[in-house]
Amino acid sequence: MRAAPLQSRDMSEIETNDQVRDQARYNPAEIEPKWQARWDADPELYTAEGHEAGRPKFYCLEMLPYPSGQLHMGHVRNYAIGDALARFMWMRGYNVLHPMGWDAFGLPAENAALKNNTPPREWTLKNIDAMKKQMRRMGLSYDWSREVTTCLPDYYRWNQWFFVKMFEKGLAYRKKSKVNWCPDCQTVLANEQVINGRCWRHEETIVELRDLTQWFLRITKYADELLDGLEKLEGWPEKVRTMQRNWIGRSEGALVNFAVDASVQNANADPSTPLRYAQDDTCNVITVFTTRVDTIYGATSIQLAPEHAVAKAFAAEDPALALQIEALLEEQRKAREADDLGGIEKHGVNTGRFAINPFTQERLPIWVGNYILADYGTGAIMSVPAHDERDFEFAQKYGLPVRRVIAAKEGEQPELPFTAEDDAVLINSREWDGLSCVEAQQKIAAFAQKQGFGEATVTYRLKDWGVSRQRYWGTPIPMVYCLNGHDSPEPGKPCVEPGGVVALPESALPVLLPEQVEITQEGGSPLGRIPEFLNTTCPVCGGPARRETDTMDTFVDSSWYFYRYTDAKDDAAPFASEKANYWFPIDQYIGGVEHAILHLIYSRFWTKVMRDLGLIHNDEPAERLFTQGMVIKDGAKMSKSKGNVVSPDDMITRYGADATRMYALFAAPPDRDLEWQEEGVAGISRFLGRVYRFATKYVDVAREGREPHIVGRTETDQKLLRKLHQTIAKITQDFSGRWHFNTSIAAIMSLINEIVAAEAAIDAGQVSPAAVAEVMRTLVLLLTPFAPFFAAEMWEQIGGEGVVFRTPWPVADEELAREDEIEVPVQVNGKLVNVVTLAAGSDEAAIKAMALADEKVKARVEGKNVVKVIVVAGKLVNLVVK
């Protein structure tokens, strides 16, 4: 399918066909650059005003892209949606903030540096330039005066500022732990960046676990607030809220201490030892986490994760056991890599040791199980086979006793394991017998706490956010390690303990990323290889110090960028509170669902931290969130590897930006996946051509008709205006409701079909110029959010005043839109028989009479009894006959 030939009218005069010569061709290749040049020359065009504007504000935001250098169709779709909304809101009289920026730190710049020997900064800025050109070419209404580029010091210095603030509040801390390591990225990843055991950027790459000391942000401190806040986010898709709920994974339960049996080992075991976690290395007490402490009388063994400290301690004294535990560990590791942790068969080893149930004083065998996760709860459980499916499976396999402690409902004999807890009642639990499970959970936990060997607790799946990255192209973490050793346990050696870590004062910020750096394949904190960067002085004692060489996760950048838009040039603060408080929360955030638990949970956390720092008032960043569907080609997501990528530039060259954008909105509702079909873009281009041809033909009529003369309306006038106002109403409604722009555009097409059908009537003088003028003027306004170049050109041609997208959105006149006749389908026994036409507003009796008088209906009813007549006003009539 080729585009319409981009020839001018002059050329077509060579043709002999008069009709072709009369009709001006729609030529986006001429129109779009012309308007783009005018708009680019007017930096004020899309500038959001301050709060003094006196109009209601509207913050419309699309997720900022990574500057890869190329827009893809997903971007086009995302921005076409956002731009339509922003333009609509402008026309509705809102003070609109519609900014754009660049998520400009990250690994691809380093990879490109290796490949092309181009410094990351240069490569990135060049890409930004190229993509900005593409965006301008698309005609997007961004306020470029607020552009944010996260890799520039005027932005990332505030990342550092926030980091120091968080450090001071105890929200940023260093700890050694098992972390996810991507061998491809050569760096650590946060939990959220590991998808099914693989790197979020490398689908094929299995993430390894390494023990490293890393910086963490205490997102878990806000776990409950992040969870509870989801309830109030009614403008967010339920899907995203559910994903975040799952991710936070709040679970109420209890910790209980089981003393390791002193008669076998550890004579000092003391059941009242303070509660401890698996990571601790003393081993005379095992703390288990359970959500079913009510079943504690049914516990028949203790199960430890293979990595549990107590298991390790036992292994240290027993080489055979050590080998077996090592094997279990290896199994877990393999299963994790195969992404089938749930699939491995449960088994374990008996350590030969015992732990004492503090409620019964019973000795329970201690096992190490391959199904126990070290990183959830305490890494140790009490096994209650009667009331837990996994424990049951395990107990069956090893012949461990199964002891029932929950009664079934009366009359029921459910099989074990019996896991229900609703109105079930305890048995075989001594003084707790007869209590409901829920009651028992509370009372038993309270009792354990009173006795000092347990407590009620809450655990989360959510872990603190690991933000250290062993990479160059990111925000330097603004911390130093004092070599003088003040606060350090061993003077003269680098401080690695919390006491020796020093945050840089605000005056020392930003810590600039050095430009002259050798990027190597190995990664691994290249900053450590630059002495000028590494060596510094301690801001506390003035002695020699070493800088932190890790950089921050790039998700830090995107966690608060949208606040910076409100005050992008501020060099005294990340932003002025007053400005952020005017614009926030974001009224509409639009982006892909792939960020549901990455960016979207981090930025909610960051907002809460900023609120607690007193910078802002809002609890949540965005009032409403919209997640658009993917762009598909030949049934698969567009990707280089599948070779099904359609280039936006190519589309724009062939069909124009307007047609490309409009197709992205027309081909499917925005929340669904969209199959890209080039024929469809050609169709939209044809549609615009139809409008163009019609409009240019009646330009003079439209101009003349602008003079208001009071004349009676002809019948065709009425008809056209009715359709026009119905269309206004339809589109206005689509914008405020479901955003089904596909139907909005269909409505405009339908309107054009009717207008073109009336062409003969117009030529015959049966349509008044005023009506033609109103129709044309309004039609152009309706097209503005979807095809801004086209609308601007048409607006100019028909003599519209001012800038088309600052012209008020048309208001539907209900009176004009009302049909004077209605068509009422008549059914007999639910089957359509005929459609009768009658005056709008006819009462039920009139509709019924009309229906019964219809010949076809009569024929159907002949000789039968009309049992019932259902008249639905304005909808239909159904006769029930026998």
Next chain:
RNA sequence: GCCCGGAUGGUGAAAUCGGCAGACACAGCGGACUUAAAAUCCGCAGACCUUAACCGGUCGUGGGGGUUCAAGUCCCCCUCCGGGCACCA
């Protein structure tokens, strides 16, 4: 296994509150214009049966049941596709 989506003509889809299923397009077919083609304009178009043709009829929104005067839409069961979570104690 659990939790969300989704399944409608040859294709993308529409039907927003239970009321004419298939709007609007794409592809296709027929016609007009043209020496011809492109472009453009007009028209046809769910499937099947019946008919020379008109007329007419039956079926039809993944499958099966139900509620209702009336179901793509509500209820129950099932299949398939996409996404999320998953030995989370």
